[in-house]
Amino acid sequence: MGKHNRIRINDILYALLVLLCIAIVLLVAGAVAWQDMQESDRHFQQFGHDYARQLLQKVERSEVVVEGLVALSQITGIKKRRYLSRYAREMSKLHPYIHMVQFYERVGRRELHSYEKKKRATGLSDFAVHELNAELERQSVGKRPFYFPLVLVQPDGPFFTKYLGYDIFSNPLARKAIMRVINTGRSAASAPDKLIGGGYGSTIFKPVYSSKVETDTEQERLAKTVGIAAAQLRFDKQFFPNDSLPGLTVRLTYGDTHGNVRNGPVKEVYQHTTPPNGSTISWFPHFSFNSTIPLAGEELKLSLSRQAGWQDFRLGMIAIIVALISLFFWLFLRLIKRPLDWYGSEQYQHEVLYREKERAEVTLHSIGDGVITTDIKGNVDYLNQVAEQMTGWSDKEAHGRPLKEVFDVVNENTRESELGNLDKVLKDGEVVKITSSPILLQRRGEEYVIENTMAPIRQRGGQIIGAVIVFHDVSHVRSMARQLAYQATHDPLTGLVNRREFERQLEHALHSAKHHDRHHALCFLDLDQFKVVNDTCGHIAGDKLLKQLAILMEPKVSDDGVLARLGGDEFGVLLFNCPLEHGVEIAQQIRQVVRGYR
Structure with a gap:
């Protein structure tokens, strides 16, 4: 009887140890899965910031297109449509996400009849200043002191040119934005609405004055307004970045999130969901990202969401860890005193670190910005391919050299070094962004106008071990800005x-x-x-x-x-x-x- 009791107690202890090992295995697997979820969420937030930045760049470039059209009309005059049309056509090709580039000319009510007659004499046989109803069908204009008919549109195919003569001032949302731009002289966007040509979006407006505004009164600005330059942004797939994620839902809304401030109730202007890879698990968490996109005085709210899937877990890693721990406990239960030397071996850790290092180097070689990393002393550790081309140094030649010798950046006017901020990065841990467009002196004598950012590189414990410098060439942008400024004066x-x-x-x-x-x-x-x-x-x-x-x-x-x-x-x-x-x-x-x- 004592022997049977001893065997039973041993079985119970063994069973308890087995259950304890299973619980530990599940806890470890859960911890790894939770860490994977946190990492996936960080990646999604970074993706969201990049996604919002691309949308903001498109909005800013659209405003630049409108400002360029205004500047050109002030240089050449609004009557020289050939130059304006050529500019609008080139901008429409260069920025395909702009639905239309337009120009509206102001016409008083008294000269409306002669204006229409003159337009018909130029070959536009059915030209008439008109309004559009809710179905975008033409109808006669009402009596107003003045009108803003559409006189130039790009692209200029039959689908678009049929809207020539449309009085944009008849649209209440556009009229509100136009009065705002006339009173301020700055760009403004209309609230999202149906667009001529179809679709849903907003139009960015900016006024063209006949001469310099002296008194800054509404009456004078209105009297001197001879035209309105505009760019239509249609909120469709072409406006949004192509780099999407499987299962990603993109939602763009307009209006106050509480529905009780100036923008009124929330209005959804775009929603699209990319098909997921494989089946989704309903009880998996959702990743979400929210941001505000400024649109020339208006605000759009961007919401990105994606449901987590199996692809967000390192299933292989989890399986390996579970297998190793299970084997460890199995051996522990059979041979309690035998150490498991191979568990968590350095060779395995080195292999993981090596793969991560290879992946990081491939990523740095693939991006379009120049990247340089240094050690804590400010000596170069690494240059990616773009940095090699812009500095004239190869990664092998630059390794171990002082940063100033490889990355020679000077002020455009004083020609003094701009690398004094490196001490703030290495000693104080500050992130320094230089937007004054300094000059990068290449090893072979070439010069680049750049924008760059310096940030510290930290260990897991927060200790600074070096710095990373990210920069890109803005020479072409600076040259175009100077050329436009010269032409304007x-x-x-x-x-x-x-x-x-x-x-x-x-x-x-x-x-x-x-x-x-x-x-x-x-x-x-x-x-x-x-x-x-x-x-x-x-x-x-x-x-x-x-x-x-x-x-x-x-x-x-x-x-x-x-x-x-x-x-x-x-x-x-x-x-x-x-x-x-x-x-x-x-x-x-x-x-x-x-x-x-x-």
């Missing part, structure tokens, strides 16, 4: 300062004369008999004469002076800090140069 024929810039500098001179007792000289020059040259020799010869005279007159103006073409054969000279006698002398010199030209 200079006469395209002579290269002299244009009337708008001349008036701005004249206003500055008047202010300094009034408040700082400065003396300046102002001269106006009109070419005699210039009309005879145009009539007898043609406008080409007249343009050539203007350019040659500009070359002759410009050296006579001092470095502190401004020579501008005010229009036609009229020129203006503004001499800063110039006594009257000296101003008269310079004016006579210019007059003699023009008189003596042959």
Whole structure:
């Protein structure tokens, strides 16, 4: 009987040990699964930030397109549709997510009939200023002091051009946005609604004024508004990034989330769900990401969600861990005193670390930004392929060298080093983003205008072990911005300062004369008999004469002076800090140069 009792007790203890081992195995598996869920959620949040950033970039680029159309119309005039149409066509091709690039011209009620007649005479036989009903069908416009008919649209296929003449001011949502842009002079977007051409989206507007607004009153701004540049964004698959995830649900809404502030009830403007890979498990948790997308004065709310699936778990790793622990306890139960040396071996850990390192290096080689990492002393550890191309150093050559020797970044104006912030990163652990567009001096002499970010690299315990520098080339963007700024302030024929810039500098001179007792000289020059040259020799010869005279007159103006073409054969000279006698002398010199030209 004692033997049987002893066997039973041993069986019970063995069974209890088995249950304890099973519980430990399940707890370990659950902990690994929970950690995988946390990691998947972090990846999803990063994906959401990237997704929202891409949407924001598209909105910002659309606003730039509208601002470019306004700038071009102010340079060439709204009547020169050929340039505006070419610009709109190129922008429509470059940014396919923009549904339409449009231009609306202001027309008063009194000249409406003659305006329509003039448009029909240009080949638009059925042109008429009209409104659209709820079914987007044409109907006559109501009586208003003025209208904003559509006169330019890109793409320009028959599907789009049939809306020429549509009075955008007849749309209440668009009218609200247009009055806002006229009163502020800044871009504004309409609330999401049905778009002409079909679909659902918003339109970004910006006004074109006939001249500079002086008093900043609503009446003056309205009177000087000659047109409205616009870009339509249709909220469809083309507007949203292509890099999606299986089972991802994208939802874009407009309005206050509580439904009781300025935007009214929440309105859903887009929703799409990507088919999942395989079947989903209903009791798995959901990942979610929410963000606000500013849209030229309006706000859109982006919501991303995805249900977790088996692909979010490292099933192989969990299976391996469960198997190893089970084997460990099985051996422990059979051979309690025999150590399990192989469990958690260094070889296995090194293999995992090696795979992670390989994956990280492949990722860094694949991204479009340059990436450099350093140790705690500021010496280079690693360069990815883009960084090698932009610095002129290979990863092997740069390894162990000081960062300043490899990543030579200087201020664009002072040519002083911009790497002083590295100490803040390595010592204080700060993340430093440099947006002043410094210059990267390549090893072979080339220069790049860049934007870069420096951040610390930390161990699990939080100790800083180095820094990472991420940068990308913005030279082309800087060049385009300078070119547009030059075109907005200079006469395209002579290269002299244009009337708008001349008036701005004249206003500055008047202010300094009034408040700082400065003396300046102002001269106006009109070419005699210039009309005879145009009539007898043609406008080409007249343009050539203007350019040659500009070359002759410009050296006579001092470095502190401004020579501008005010229009036609009229020129203006503004001499800063110039006594009257000296101003008269310079004016006579210019007059003699023009008189003596042959």
